Amino acid sequence: MLDLQALAVTHGSPLLLFSSETFRLRYQELQSALPQVKHHYALKALPYEECIRVIQRCDGHLDVASIGEMxxxxxxxxxxxxxxxxxxxxxxxxxxxxxxEMGVNVLVADNRYEIEKLLPYKNRVKLLLRVAFPNPEARCDLSAKFGATMDEIKNLIRLSLTNGIHLQGISFHVGSQMTDPQSHIRAIQATRIIYNWCEEQYELKLPVLNIGGGFPARLDASIPTITDFCQPIRECLDELFPGTELWSEPGRCLAADSMAAISQVIGKTVKNKRFWYYLNDGVYNTFSGKIYDHAEYVHEPLSKQNRGELFMSVLAGPTCDSIDVLKENMLLPEMEIGDLFLTKQVGAYGWASRTDFNQLEQTKIVNVDFDLLSLQERKLPSKVPSNYAYLRSPFTQTCA
Ligand SMILES: Cc1ncc(COP(=O)(O)O)c(C=O)c1O
Incomplete structure (x- = not known):
């Protein structure tokens, strides 16, 4: 068992642990669940160099969203x-x-103005047209911002072909952190209609279908395993798209588990009958997914395993902003300044959207070589038990 306390002493805190082993395991699970698909890891989820190296070792592919990522x-x-x-x-x-110039020539467009921008480079570009499948239930409904409607997409196909652009196929993103594969299936069925139309209209078999991201990170036991999630998608692809080259763009399902954070209590007070603990990491840094990604992280106290009475407590980040609060109602034993917290599954869209607010020091990343999900979990009740006498004021308790 890894000594997290010793790591924090050696490297300081806050500290991030990245496991290429966990990242590789997630990639291989997805590859086995959808073996007919070329998976392009969406680097935006965790734009960390070790992720690129793992994908390279696994003979995988990458999805990039900017020149910075390239x-x-x-x-x-x-x-x-x-x-x-x-x-x-x-x-x-x-x-x-x-x-x-860098040799990246597969590009995506979802409107005529973007296609027009590509015309001067049409001999070098391979185009994917993105279609929207709005999904208000998704954690992030990416079709709210991008993608053409099913009607528009026909015009875009026409525009691309009449201008001699090399059309590779259609892409979509059904929304992030899907827990039911039906959204993917409905989108695959709908894109089949577009591919049929293209064959009838232009005698053109589009060579590629890109089914995007949206595969879930298993943040709790209610979320299906990637194998179960992908099984019906695999069958649907086999039935509707035999012979088409299939791509995907998974981000979260590879990145989330691959990073864990160690933070430390740097301040403590009592307000409104609650202990407040100020950690040295917060929503402007590693836990930025709480703001930008609707994330709810699980913060486990490292040093106080099941010790003593539990108190309703607030966990806050280190900056001077009052939005920088991680948990409002958390049952914790009394913590002391210097105590550590472990937060697993922070890899997706957290470190990626960290900020420099308050100019706090950049968090160091240490690469570890074991599966981060094997780190032991502490069993604290997440809800107040019904027989739990509502907290005596910690203030009364400490000063009486
Ligand atoms: C175009 C595109 N592809 C892939 C992804 C990755 O999605 P996910 O993390 O849901 O797998 C995103 C996320 O924003 C995206 O915008």
Whole structure:
């Protein structure tokens, strides 16, 4: 068992642990669940160089959303640029030229203005057209911002073909952290209609279908395993798209489990009958997913395993902003300044959207070589038990 306390002493805190082993396991699970698909890891979820190296070792592919991400690939494993697709539907002329210079030539568009931008480069570009499948139930409904409607997509296909653009196929994103595969299935069925229309209208078999991301990270036991989630998708693809090259863009389901955070109590007070603990990591840093990604992290006290009475407590981050609060109602034993917390599954869209607010020190990342999910969990009740006498004021308790 890893000594997290010792790691925090050696490297300081806050501290992030990245496990290439966990990342590799998640990639291989997805690969076995959907073996007929070329998975392009969506680097935006966790734009960390070790992720690129794992994907390279697994012979995988990458989905990049910006020139900055391509530069990271170039600096880490330049050979991987040939395995990148550039999926942001909106690009500047400079973005397009830089991507092509780096050898990234599969690009995505979802409107006529974007297709027009690509015309000067049409001999070098392979185009995916993105269709929208709105999904208000998704954790992030990505079709609210991007993707053409089913009607518009026909016009875009026509525009691309009449202008001699090399059309690779259709892509979509049904929304992030889906827990029911039906959204993917409905989208695959709907895109089949577009592919049939293309065959009838233009005698063109589009060579690629890109089913995007949306595969869930298993944040609790109610979420299906990736194998169970993908099984009906696999069957649907086999039935409707035999012979078509299939791609995906998984982000969260690979990244989430691969990073854990160790933070430390740096301050403590009592307010409104609650203990407040101020940690040295917060929503402006590693836990930014609480703001940008609707994330609810599970913070486990490391040093006080099942010890003593539990008190209703508030966990807050280190910055001077009052939005920087991690948990309002958490049952915890009394913590002391210096005590540590472990937060697992922080890898997706948290570190990626950290900020420099208050100019706090950048959090160090340590690479570890074991599966982070094997770290022991503490069993604290997450809800107040019904027989739990509502907290004596900790203030009364400590001062009486
Ligand atoms: C175009 C595109 N592809 C893939 C992803 C990754 O999605 P997920 O993390 O849900 O797998 C995103 C997320 O924003 C995206 O915008």
């Amino acid at each position: 530069n990271l690939v170039k600096a880490t494993a330049p050979e991987m640029l040939a395995r990148c697709i550039y999926t942001h539907p909106i690009k500047t002329k400079r973005d397009i030229e830089s991507a092509l």
